[in-house]
Amino acid sequence: MADITSEGPSEHLGATGHSLPAASDDRPSSLVDLIGYIELFYFAYRDFTCDPDAILAQYGFGRAHHRVLHFVHRIPGLKVAELLDILKITKQSLARVLKQLVDEGFIIQKAGNEDRRERRLYLSAKGARLNDKLTQIQAKRIEGALANLGPGADALARNFLFGMITEKNRPQVETLIKGQRADTSEAVPDCNT
Amino acid sequence: MADITSEGPSEHLGATGHSLPAASDDRPSSLVDLIGYIELFYFAYRDFTCDPDAILAQYGFGRAHHRVLHFVHRIPGLKVAELLDILKITKQSLARVLKQLVDEGFIIQKAGNEDRRERRLYLSAKGARLNDKLTQIQAKRIEGALANLGPGADALARNFLFGMITEKNRPQVETLIKGQRADTSEAVPDCNT
DNA sequence: ACGTTATGTCAGCCATGTTGACTTATTGGC
DNA sequence: GCCAATAAGTCAACATGGCTGACATAACGT
Numbered sequence: 001m002a003d004i005t006s007e008g009p010s011e012h013l014g015a016t017g018h019s020l021p022a023a024s025d026d027r028p029s030s031l032v033d034l035i036g037y038i039e040l041f042y043f044a045y046r047d048f049t050c051d052p053d054a055i056l057a058q059y060g061f062g063r064a065h066h067r068v069l070h071f072v073h074r075i076p077g078l079k080v081a082e083l084l085d086i087l088k089i090t091k092q093s094l095a096r097v098l099k100q101l102v103d104e105g106f107i108i109q110k111a112g113n114e115d116r117r118e119r120r121l122y123l124s125a126k127g128a129r130l131n132d133k134l135t136q137i138q139a140k141r142i143e144g145a146l147a148n149l150g151p152g153a154d155a156l157a158r159n160f161l162f163g164m165i166t167e168k169n170r171p172q173v174e175t176l177i178k179g180q181r182a183d184t185s186e187a188v189p190d191c192n193t
Numbered sequence: 194m195a196d197i198t199s200e201g202p203s204e205h206l207g208a209t210g211h212s213l214p215a216a217s218d219d220r221p222s223s224l225v226d227l228i229g230y231i232e233l234f235y236f237a238y239r240d241f242t243c244d245p246d247a248i249l250a251q252y253g254f255g256r257a258h259h260r261v262l263h264f265v266h267r268i269p270g271l272k273v274a275e276l277l278d279i280l281k282i283t284k285q286s287l288a289r290v291l292k293q294l295v296d297e298g299f300i301i302q303k304a305g306n307e308d309r310r311e312r313r314l315y316l317s318a319k320g321a322r323l324n325d326k327l328t329q330i331q332a333k334r335i336e337g338a339l340a341n342l343g344p345g346a347d348a349l350a351r352n353f354l355f356g357m358i359t360e361k362n363r364p365q366v367e368t369l370i371k372g373q374r375a376d377t378s379e380a381v382p383d384c385n386t
Numbered sequence: 387a388c389g390t391t392a393t394g395t396c397a398g399c400c401a402t403g404t405t406g407a408c409t410t411a412t413t414g415g416c
Numbered sequence: 417g418c419c420a421a422t423a424a425g426t427c428a429a430c431a432t433g434g435c436t437g438a439c440a441t442a443a444c445g446t
Binding site: 037156 | 224227228229230231232233234235236237238239240241243244246247260263267281328329331332334335336337338339340341342343346349350351352353354355356357358359362366369370384385
């Protein structure tokens with residue numbers, strides 16, 4: 001299969017004007033029907049992240065900084081260990097960007113009240129301002145994408161994305177989405193299985 | 194807004210069992226309602242890419258190799274310049290991974306028939322086999338995500354992702370999704386605007 | 387007092403993106 | 417047939433953000 005002399009994929013994603021056609025009718029979606037998703041997901045994510053990237057670059061920051069800002073905003077008083085569990089990166093990777101954000105006054109660290117070893121993380125006003133900018137530009141893109149779809153699209157799009165997440169990670173994400181601290185015990189550490 | 198002393202986000206994404214709730218009813222989706230998408234998109238993309246990453250690692254390859262394999266499979270005889278237009282990376286970045294793929298026999302280069310300066314790219318049988326593995330594992334995840342949603346979910350999910358793509362890039366992606374060579378003239382070069 | 391825990395830090399590696407400059411082969415127009 | 421333009425390859429150098437393993441410090445709890 002997939003002979004190099006083949007003439008290329010022959011799915012008939014006919015050009016029905018402006019909307020993308022789904023997998024043809026009622027046939028179970030074949031592998032070849034789903035290839036488009038791989039591309040759509042890639043291009044969508046690339047454009048989704050490029051808006052904030054452009055803003056962050058003005059501050060000398062990158063995507064990694066964005067993630068830290070985002071989750072600290074989401075869960076004020078987040079502990080470093082919790083952030084590591086969410087991002088699933090190493091202490092060292094986090095330390096690099098976190099130090100910058102703290103040094104430049106975007107994030108504030110406070111020792112925990114009950115356990116003073118903990119460094120609880122908070123956004124400063126400056127950090128909140130930057131994060132708001134990033135959130136707004138991404139929200140605008142999402143709104144635009146939803147606007148052209150019917151009602152019910154919101155719930156369905158959320159559930160589609162949620163279903164793309166590895167099953168064991170879903171409880172953690174679901175909790176996180178509510179802005180709550182997540183129990184990470186079941187989430188997969190590396191990749192899957 | 195977003196005071197550091199705030200108690201955190203207070204959206205009521207109530208836990209309605211297993212499915213994620215959409216933005217509450219009919220109110221226009223507020224900024225805070227859309228934050229969940231940012232997280233869902235991040236986690237979904239992370240898990241989506243981790244399956245192929247694990248396989249690629251066995252070959253000493255990375256995500257960049259995957260993209261090359263994918264698009265060469267999609268459009269056999271792709272020119273290097275076309276690939277650069279699709280991936281929007283620099284010649285140097287592409288050269289590194291492409292050279293590896295060619296040297297190790299996953300991709301075959303043939304001078305163009307009409308213009309022998311062109312290097313048309315094709316998958317070898319070996320390359321096709323690897324690409325199939327990667328496609329299949331990702332297709333399985335997509336199928337799983339769609340399976341739990343109603344009919345019509347396929348079209349809607351595709352259109353949602355398509356809508357997330359920067360408008361100027363959509364014609365290129367639409368053409369690509371059909372497995373055709375894309376006219377890239379309107380697509381945005383760097384990021385947006 | 388001591389082992390555990392939370393965090394920070396050091397040195398160094400890898401993948402993949404970037405730039406600018408230069409080479410080579412080939413084409414197509416004159 | 418000459419020559420500018422084009423397709424591609426290549427070199428050196430750099431940035432970001434992952435990774436590892438090892439070790440330091442401070443605070444907690446028994």
